[in-house]
Amino acid sequence: MKSPYHVLPVYTRWNRVVAGVAIEAMDPVVHFPWQVTPEQKVATAGSCFAQHIARHLRKAGFNYYVVEDGHPIGTPEEKADFNYGTFSGRYGNLYTTRQLVQLFQRAFGLFTPQEGPWETKEGRIVDPFRPNIQPHGFFSAKEMEADREQHLSAVKTMFETLDVFVFTLGLTEAWRSRTDGAVFPICPGVAGGTFDPDKYEFVNFSVMDAINDLKTFFAMLRDISPEAKIILTVSPVPLMATARDEHVLVSTTYSKSALRAAVGEVVDEYDHVAYFPSFEIITGSYTRGRYFAEDLRSVTEEGVEHVMGLFLKHVANVSPEASGKVAVKPAQPDNFLSAMQNIVQTTCDEELIEASLKS
Known part of the structure; x- marks a missing residue:
């Protein structure tokens, strides 16, 4: 043997499996440890990109588990407007691992944040932990609190009864309460409330923070759902804005690198946790930027279909067509799929930052 490299599989060689490979033929998934079945x-949950995963699972006829699906007389379009079915629960985007941990803790009565309702400049009420789920906000704090109570009850049921949990890690940057450490999906004052530096602080979670959060969540979920499996992905979507005094490209690189490193550290420790490389498929240099829209941030539908074609192939044993698109007959009404189709329709709290700067 000349060296260990001479006996390694072909997929370990850049010039054999990346350079010169057609974009649509790229498949960086070597093996996935277990399969998801249609009945599971x-x-x-997760960042904006996770919404695409939900849409394609539903489209492919898998048992996409939704515990908050809206009023039965509501149209698919109306339900989408109110963020029913966007994720399994109506919790909106969970950008950070700390949000995930605190959502679980809140659902099981282990943590009750002291933060009160936020009021918008129009006088409506928003939930600080779900600021973008109710168009134009709630009419009153009482209405918001009632909606939150049933929401957390549904989330509790979801964690107790799910078979597979797919979580997309999005950001390391966040704003949190100085009082009790409650983490928000958006900076206070952007989507409601008033920013007060004595009440709120910026935090940029480290690799170790993310590792500890993930391990905490794994332990809590295993206690109440011991057979559940977890799939982790990292969102390829760059930061809309950074709160650090540095270029947003530099902050984006840190955030994604920290999250990818954290996932890499924890996956090898747990048999029931696996990683799927959505981030690598979208951002890999082999695409030459083809999977990003003109804003260099939004992921095109072509890119999403490449990711989900491979996801269904390796995770769910669904054979894709030669083009990489999902070769499964849609199991949901066409009007729902149309409402969820375009990249601009993903609900993203980060977009509110840019909007607030223009107002």
Whole structure:
């Protein structure tokens, strides 16, 4: 043997499996440790990109588990406007691992944040932990609190009864309460409330923070759902804005690198936790930027279909067509799929930052 490299599989060689490979033929998934079956209840949460995973699971006829699906007389479009079915629960985007941990703790009565309702400049009420789930906000704090109570009850049920949980890690940057450490999906004052530096602080979570959060969540979920499996992905979507005094490209690189490193550290320790390389498929240099829209941030539908074609192939044993698109007959009404189709329709709290700067 000349060296260990001479006996390694072909997929370890850049010039054999990356350079010169057609974009649509790229498949960086070597092996996935277990399979998801159509009857298993698959729940999703995470950043904006996770919404695409939910849409394609539903489209492919898998048991996409939704515990908050809206009033039965509501149209698919109306439900989408109110963020029913966007994720398995109506919790909006969970950008950070700390949000995930605190959502679980809140659902099981282990943590009750002291933060009160936020009021918008129009006088409506928003939930600080779900600021973008109710168009134009709630009419009153009482209405918001009632909605939150049933929401957390549904989330509790979701964690107790799901079979597979897919979580997409999005950001390391966040704003939190100085009082009790409660983490928000958006900076106070952007989507409601008033920013007060004595009440709120910026935090940029480290690799170790993310590792500890993930391990905490794994332990809590295993206690109440011992057979559940977890799939982790990292969002390829860059930061809309950074709160650090540095270029947003530099902050984006840190955030994604820290999250990818954290996932890499924890996956090898747990048999029931696996990683799927959405981030690598979208951002890999082999695409030459083809999977990003003109804003260099939004992921095109072509890119999403490449990711989900491979996801269904390796995770769910669904054979994709030669083009990489999902070769499964849609199991949901066409009007729902149309409402969720375009990249601009993903609900993203970060977009509120840019909007607030223009107002």
